Amino acid sequence: MNLTERDRQYLWHPYTQHKTAAPPIAIVKGEGAMLWDDTNKEYIDAIASWWVNPFGHSNRFIADAIYKQLTTLEHVLFGGFTHEPAVLVAEKLMELLPNNQKKLFFSDNGSTAVEVAIKVALQYFFNKGEKRTTIIAFENAFHGDTFAAMAASGISFYTQAFEGMFIDVVRIPVPVRGKEEESFAALRAAIISHKVAGFIFEPLVQGAAGMVMYEAEALDELLLICAKNQVLTIADEVMTGFGKTGKTFACDYIQEKPDMMCLSKALTGGTIPMAITTFTQELFDGFYSDDINKALFHGHTFTANPTGCAAALASFELLQTEAMQANIARVHESHLAFEKRIRTHTKVSTTRVLGVIFALEIKTEGQAAYYGSLRNQLYDFFIENGIILRPVGNIVYILPPYIISNAQLEKVYQTIEKALEIV
Numbered sequence: 001m002n003l004t005e006r007d008r009q010y011l012w013h014p015y016t017q018h019k020t021a022a023p024p025i026a027i028v029k030g031e032g033a034m035l036w037d038d039t040n041k042e043y044i045d046a047i048a049s050w051w052v053n054p055f056g057h058s059n060r061f062i063a064d065a066i067y068k069q070l071t072t073l074e075h076v077l078f079g080g081f082t083h084e085p086a087v088l089v090a091e092k093l094m095e096l097l098p099n100n101q102k103k104l105f106f107s108d109n110g111s112t113a114v115e116v117a118i119k120v121a122l123q124y125f126f127n128k129g130e131k132r133t134t135i136i137a138f139e140n141a142f143h144g145d146t147f148a149a150m151a152a153s154g155i156s157f158y159t160q161a162f163e164g165m166f167i168d169v170v171r172i173p174v175p176v177r178g179k180e181e182e183s184f185a186a187l188r189a190a191i192i193s194h195k196v197a198g199f200i201f202e203p204l205v206q207g208a209a210g211m212v213m214y215e216a217e218a219l220d221e222l223l224l225i226c227a228k229n230q231v232l233t234i235a236d237e238v239m240t241g242f243g244k245t246g247k248t249f250a251c252d253y254i255q256e257k258p259d260m261m262c263l264s265k266a267l268t269g270g271t272i273p274m275a276i277t278t279f280t281q282e283l284f285d286g287f288y289s290d291d292i293n294k295a296l297f298h299g300h301t302f303t304a305n306p307t308g309c310a311a312a313l314a315s316f317e318l319l320q321t322e323a324m325q326a327n328i329a330r331v332h333e334s335h336l337a338f339e340k341r342i343r344t345h346t347k348v349s350t351t352r353v354l355g356v357i358f359a360l361e362i363k364t365e366g367q368a369a370y371y372g373s374l375r376n377q378l379y380d381f382f383i384e385n386g387i388i389l390r391p392v393g394n395i396v397y398i399l400p401p402y403i404i405s406n407a408q409l410e411k412v413y414q415t416i417e418k419a420l421e422i423v
């Protein structure tokens, strides 16, 4: 039996209808922006393996840091203990984050980073004896697949089986161009009609919705409204963090600062699952008390895993090199040039670029389903041609590792152009 057949015996894959899905491709090796399957066919990983991998596969610098940590201290519990990798991650992140962020809590993935932020927002008011139980979130948001994260998420087929079992969430429109006022008004109305604890958002780009983008000025206005009403704000930078938007964080584009930030995905350079939620001093102080009941009773077994921390430290170092910053700028420029050349294509309705993220929408009659036939036709075409892209409905986006070469990028662009001819 080959790997794919052995996989089929026991394994259950994410977001997969096993009855209709094609068998998974068995990947045996990765290097830089490339992956190889068990028949030695090569693929360009044009979505950085679900947005986690900025520096390329099998990166030696991160691998060496991980090895060194594994042979020094692989793991120790974080309840009652600490270690240098965790302290260093905190010290380093404090230099990179907006300067109102003062405390940091480790968990394991983007969903748990969001879960922690939502629980902190709710308990912060509980600790003060104030009843605030509603969270505000954007339409078509994606914040993860655990329960509070799902509640905040607005992509309906991800969550429809669980309707009625969620914490209270009020949804407001995304302030995309032309819809800003509608979004501001909806936020104001929600704050008046509900006891709102927090507002969670993907800053500037909604990833899973299909790289939907909106302006920093609009986000600033929403954050101002929240600040005036003591509504806590949670920037979910799980996708946008660590350079994707061209700055270290999407929040670096705004004047107002969020109360909390959620980080994961590229945090460890795509190597080890780890996440961090960060907080203002004021939030931390809301739990600081002689009363043990006011503590944050949340934790995960592998909290602050030293090996993950070592990978994160190596990643921060790589991100800040001149060479990596130049790569981010190069990919961005390259996307802009491609945008110019594809924008007027008869089958393209809109294009957008931010940092290393490029997206185009294909003209369709009516709405294309998220996992519909157009999406599947495109996905299969890209795979056939050795490019990993996962279109969302009629939206094709690229979010490559920053180290992708110009030749590899050009192949991705040309394959997208060819795909437009077959749809």
Ligand SMILES: *Cc1c(COP(=O)(O)O)cnc(C)c1O
Residues within 6 Å of the ligand: 109, 110, 111, 112, 114, 142, 143, 144, 145, 202, 207, 208, 236, 237, 238, 239, 240, 264, 265
């Ligand atoms: C991927 C993602 C999550 C969930 O992260 P997981 O590690 O998959 O749990 C949360 N928020 C955003 C914005 C994401 O892109």
